[in-house]
Amino acid sequence: LQECYANDVGLISHESLVGWRSLTLIQYWRSTEELMAYAHGSRHLTAWKRFNQKARTSEAVGIFHETFEVSNYESMYVNLPTRGLAKALGESAIRSHQEQAKGRLAERQSQETI
Structure with a gap:
C-alpha cells in the first residue's frame, strides 16, 4: 500500500477490516487498466509469488479476490x-x-x- 501511494500507480483509497477469522483489504483504483498494470508489474509479481509460495505451505491462509468495474x-x-x-x-x-x-x-x- 505504501508503495502504491508513494508512486501514484492508480490506487486512490483503501479500507482494512479485521474480523474473527479474516483480514479484508478493499482497494479503490482510478481505472482497471492501472490496477492490471500494477498487478502485472515486476515488483508486485515478485512479492506476490513469494507470498503465494509461503501461503500454500499450509491451509491456514485463504485468499478471496474480486474485481468490480463501477459505472x-x-x-x-x-x-x-x-x-x-x-x-x-x-x-x-x-x-x-x-x-x-x-x-x-x-x-x-x-x-x-x-
Whole structure:
C-alpha cells in the first residue's frame, strides 16, 4: 500500500477490516487498466509469488479476490466517518430531492452523461 501511494500507480483509497477469522483489504483504483498494470508489474509479481509460495505451505491462509468495474454508484453514510466510495471519490451532502437511492442514482447518471 505504501508503495502504491508513494508512486501514484492508480490506487486512490483503501479500507482494512479485521474480523474473527479474516483480514479484508478493499482497494479503490482510478481505472482497471492501472490496477492490471500494477498487478502485472515486476515488483508486485515478485512479492506476490513469494507470498503465494509461503501461503500454500499450509491451509491456514485463504485468499478471496474480486474485481468490480463501477459505472454508476450511490452510497449514504449516517453518523460514520468518511469511508468506502465516499473516501475514494469524494462526498456531498444529500439534498431534499435526493432522499431516495433512486433519485441519487438518477442524478449521478445524468451528471456523467453531460
